[in-house]
Amino acid sequence: MIDAWNIVDNDMQIMLAVALLTNTPIWILNFYAVVKIFLQPTGQQEAVTLAQGNILSVLMATSPTIVSELISNEIDAIKATLVTQLVRCSDPSLSSELEVALHYIHIWPFKFVICRAVPVNINMxxxxxxxCITNVIVIMQFLHFSNL
Incomplete structure (x- = not known):
């Protein structure tokens, strides 16, 4: 499975990097539009609907983070199973194989990183x-000072 993941890894990195780089300015402008609409007296419902669409768009673009987290959790479960079997095992040859498998998983942990810089995990x-919200605040401050 890990070998198959390494083949897909480069294509997935490029796809995620392009998706994030091209969509981030759109998300920033959309969140700015949400704030701008929300500050109007009658725009709260429309702002909530637009905000839900923006958040859904971010979640769809970062959906590989969910898969990455599920794989990490499964590898943790495999480690726990290997340790349990290692403790219960009485056969020296099987015990040696379990230690090798546990060592392999420890040496080569599952990490999905975009361009060796951005970790793809559930926090993404x-x-x-x-x-996006930080940039919206900066945009609003610049616009406020340019109106003075």
Whole structure:
């Protein structure tokens, strides 16, 4: 499975990097539109609907993070099973094989990283939304000072 993942890994990195780089400015502008609409007296319901669409768009673009987290959890379960079997095992040759398998998983942990810089884990959608909100605040401050 890990060998098959390494084949797909480069294509997946490129796909995720392109999706994130091309969609982030759109998300920032959409979140700005949400804030702008929300500040109008009658725009709260429309702003909530637009915000839900934006959050859904971020979650869809970062859906590989969910798969990555599920794989990490499964590998943790495999480690726990190997340790349990190692403790219960009385056969020296089987015990040696279990130690080798556990050592292999420990040496080659599952990590999915975009361009060796951005880890793909369950925190990624929250980080992107936080980045967008921070940029919306900066945009609003610049617009406020340019109106003075």
């Amino acid at each position: 959608p929250i980080t992107i939304i936080g980045f």
